[in-house]
Structures are given as structure tokens and as C-alpha cells.
Amino acid sequence: MSIQARHVSKRFGDFHALDDVSIDVESGSLTALLGPSGSGKSTLLRVIAGLERPDEGEIVLDGEDATAVAPQRRGVGFVFQHYAAFKHMTVRDNVGFALEVRKRPRAEIRSRVDELLQLVQLQGFGDRYPAQLSGGQRQRMALARALAARPKVLLLDEPFGALDARVRAELRAWLRKLHEETHTTTVFVTHDQEEAMEVADRVVVMNKGRVEQSAAPRELYDRPSNEFVMSFVGRANRFGDGWVRPHDLHVTLEPNGSTREVLVERLVHVGHEVRAELIRDDGERLVLQLTRDEAERLELAAGQIVYVRPTRQTVFEEARPKDVR
Amino acid sequence: MRKYGPRSIALGYLLIVLVGPLAMIFWRIEAEGVGKAWSALTEADTIHAFKVTLILAAIAVPLNTIFGVVCALAIVRRPFPGKGLVNAFVDLPLALSPVVVGLSLFLLYGRTGWFGPWFTGHGIQILFALPAMVLATVFVSVPFVAREVVPTLRELGDEQEQAARTLGASGWQTFWRITLPSIRWAIIYGVVLTTARCLGEYGAVAVVSGSISGRTETATLRVQDYYENLNQAGAYGISLALAGIALVVLVVMTLLKPQEAAA
DSSP, X not given: OOEEEEEEEEXXXXXXXXXXXXXXXXXXXXXXXXOOTTSSHHXXXXXXXXXXXXXXXXXXXXXXXXXXXXXXXXXXEEEOXXXXXXXXXXXXXXXXXXXXHTTOOHHHHHHHHHHHHHHTTOTTOTTSOGGGSOHHHHHHHHHXXXXXXXXXXXXXXXXXXXXXXXXXXXXXXXXXXXXXXXOOEEEEEESOHHHXXXXXXXXXXXXXXXXXXXXXXXXXXXXXXXXXXXXXXSOOEEETTEEEOGXXXXXXXXXXXXXXXXXXXXXXXXXXXXXXXXXXXXXOEXXXXXXXXXXXXXXXXXTOEEEEEESSEEEEETTEEEEEO | OTTTHHHHHHHHXXXXXXXXXXXXXXXXXXXXOHHHHHHHXXXXXXXXXXXXXHHHHHHHHHHHHXXXXXXXXHHHHSOOXXXXXHHHXXXXXXXXXXXXXXXXXXXXXXXXXXXXXXHHHTTOOOTTSHHHHHHHHHHHTSHHHHHHHHHHHHXXXXXXXXXXXXXXXXXXXXXXXXXXXXXXXXXXXXXXXXXXXXXXXXXXXXXXXXXXXXXXXXXXXXXXXXXXXXXXXXXXXXXXXXXXXXXXXXXXXXXXXXXXXXX
């Protein structure tokens, strides 16, 4: 199912949660709504699900205006950040809820629930209560529950936000795999740019209730449409009039005409990557990223003076980016 | 000493204020004669008085349970203008003396009251009959279910209800399958308190019932009746029975409490 938001605005008191937002989600895509907290991404997701009514604008599902349609009739599956598990029901009853309220035959519910428990690897946990599950298991249960009635759209609100790093990574990969198998149109909200880039095939960057850019992950990184996207998606250094990615800085031990002098303040080794935190002579801080081999070849050390030159710089004039090489 | 300080104060206070007077009833019955107390309890008018009390509770408790849940849902889930006023009014019976409630019913349904003439004209007796006693009992027992359910609903939040909606449940299905099971212990607790309040009601009912033995006398009014007629053994006997009911209520509440905490 395709989703379109057209000129959607939503205010909570004086706060503009959404300010004339329009997005297009293609049927079968896996889209991330990415932004800092308060950017309106969760509100947009809730408006799509029908959990919030927009003040202005409309939501179009599969070409039809669904703005006034109640959430239970939209055919969406929604996964909440804090699981929203039905605490008084067993895992089995939680997962079967959508079929139960649709008055499906008992045998059908049974087999579908078994199938879903298998899918989320919770076989054998059916008779437990949500309180007896770990965070990751609860979230998998919530996913199974949302999938039970075969929704045409799966919406996830910061689905992995409350989980530890390892479980997060597992569930991300799992979501990606699930999408590849079912091709259900999926939209998830995240404030973690790495998560958005890794999982989604399309990323909508939001800030202050507006859409800053909507693009494929690669394009977002390589061709950010403005300074906000440049600095929010991936690391970026301000350099003169423009911006430079940490890996687009060339380091030398001797100055030449076009280099800037910097002091190495700190070196951080993350696996094969070395991150150097630099201070320029005018006090501006930069982050430099290089491989361990490069760092060893330069014999980089904290307290050392080195010289850097951007190899690729992005300058924004108004809203349009310009590449300077 | 420090550790036991608050505990001994609490226990001592309860002993003097609550347990002592109750123990006195036992002791007095012993002195007055158990036989006399028993015969007062088994008198036809006494049994009738208990019946009246139970009828009042049987009407007021379901009414106030439904009202309390609806009211709590309105207060917590649906912001509306005047919500604060409703919230405050629910507590009114706790603040208002039951005698005042009785008198106001008198003013409404009395011979010169607003509604009195209309009902009298249609041959319906409100005052000195069951209807006024029901009204009085309902009034004084309004707050308990709502007071128990409101904080529970608030703590529960509405995420589970939203989840149910996205899963295809109608408003009604969401209420029966999600909301109600989640607040059931608060409701049960509220019902127990409401019942206790109904059984113990004296002031408002005393004003509007007329205390006619065998007709409009409740168990608590019967105690007063015996006491005034110097049948102290009878008064103590019924008091003991009422205290017994209160004890059962107390035990039920204590048994429910941990359940509520776990839910």
C-alpha cells in the first residue's frame, strides 16, 4: 500500500509538531523517518496510523483519502516504542488479538499464531505473560501481534529504542529480512542515523516539524540538500564556508600552500578505524577519520601538530548544495 | 527505639481509637446477656432492617460502580470543559455531612419541594419510603469507585488502548478486552469500599426514612432504635453483626490488596 501525506500540519498547543509536511511512501518500500527528538517524526507516523488527527492536510492510502478513517479500519500494523503489550494476556492471546476481534475461527487463529511465534522465534513462550519476557522478546511479540492480521502497512515507532545494542542489531537485521520476504510497506521512526541508513531503502530526514530531505541513504550522505542534513546524517566538520566529512580530510606532516595547521588532541581507535579529534589554530574543532594503517604510517600521536586539506568539500548556497573538489 | 517509634504510635492509636470501642461491644454483650442480644437479632423487624440495608446496597453499589467507571473514563481519557468541576464534585459526598444530604433531599421531595408535589400528584411516595433512602445511599457512596479507578487509569496510560485500536478493535471491544481487565482490581476495591459505605450509612437515611420499624428501618437505624428504647443488648447485638460485616469487608480488602499491586 502506498502512503502519501499532503500538507499535513499538527499543533499541540503552541508547539508545531508538523508544519506543512508532505511525503510519498512507495508501495513495498522500507522507509525511515529520521530526526532529532521533537522533529515531528513520531507524530507523522501516528497521523498515518490514524492515532492523531491532523489539523490540516490529508493522508492518502493507496490513492484514497483516509484522513477521517478510524485507526482500526486503516489496515495498518503499529509497533509502539514501549511495546504496549497487553499485560493481562498471554503472549499467544496478545499475538492473536487482531484475529480474535475480527472473530476468525479458533483453528485459524491457532495456526496463524503458531506461524507468527515461529517467525519471531518465540515458540514455547506462548503461555507466558509479557512481564515474563525480556525487552527484545516483548518487542518481537509486539511485531508478531502487529503482523497477525496481515496489515498492508507496518508502522514502527522507535521500535528498537529501548533495547541494548546487541539486541538492536539483531532486530534490525531481522526487520530487514522480514521486509525482503514479505515486501509489506514499512515505515519506521528512529533518531539513530546509523539505524536509518542500515535498514531503510529510503530515508526522510525531519527537523522542527518539517521534511528536510527525502532520499536513498547513499544520496542523503553524498548529496545532502542542506546544512542540517549534512551535519545530522553522518559526521561533518565545518570548514571555511563549507562542510567536510571526516574521511575527506587529507593529512600531511609538512605544510603546503593549501593546508591548515591543526593540533591532534585525542586519538580514538575503533576497530580498523582511527578517529582523531583535532583543534585548528582558530580554535575550531574537527574530526578526522582514517584507517589504522594511515595513522601508523603518519605516526600520529596526541599533542602532535599536523596539516590537513579537504579533498572534497560541500558548500551550501541557500538550499542547494554545490560540490567543490 | 527509633525503628519502632512510628510503628508503636500507629498501633497504639488504632488500639485506642478503633479496636478499643469494638472490644467494648463484645464485653457489653457478655455483661448484658448473649441470649438477649440473640433474640433482638432474630426479631422480625431486625431481620427486615437488615433486608432493607441489603436492598439499598444492592441498588446503590451497581449504580455507583457503573457511574464511577464512566466518570473515571471521562475524567482521564476525554478532556472536556468542566472536567475539573466533575472531578471535584465526585468528592463532594466525602466532604459533605450526610445529614445535609438528607435535608437537601427533604427540600427537593418534601411537600413544598421542587419535585415533591409532582410525585405526590402521581401517587408516588419518595420520602419516608425506599426511593428517598436509595437516593440518599447512592449520594453518599458516589466517590469510591471513581476515586479508585481514576489513578489506575492514569497510571495505565492509553498506549494499550491505542494498540488495540490499530489491531482492529472497536471502541467497545477495546473497553471490554483491554481497559476493563486492566482496571478490574481498582473496580473490585472500589466496590468493596462502596458496599461498606452503603451498609454503614446512617445520617442521610435517618433524615429521609422516618425510621418506621418493619418498613423503612435499616440495620444502623435499628441500632439507634434499640438504644433509645433502652434495649442495650439488642443494640450491641446488631452492632456486633455490623462490625462482623465490616471485618469481612476488611479481610476481603486485605486479600485483594497484593493482587492489585501485582496487576
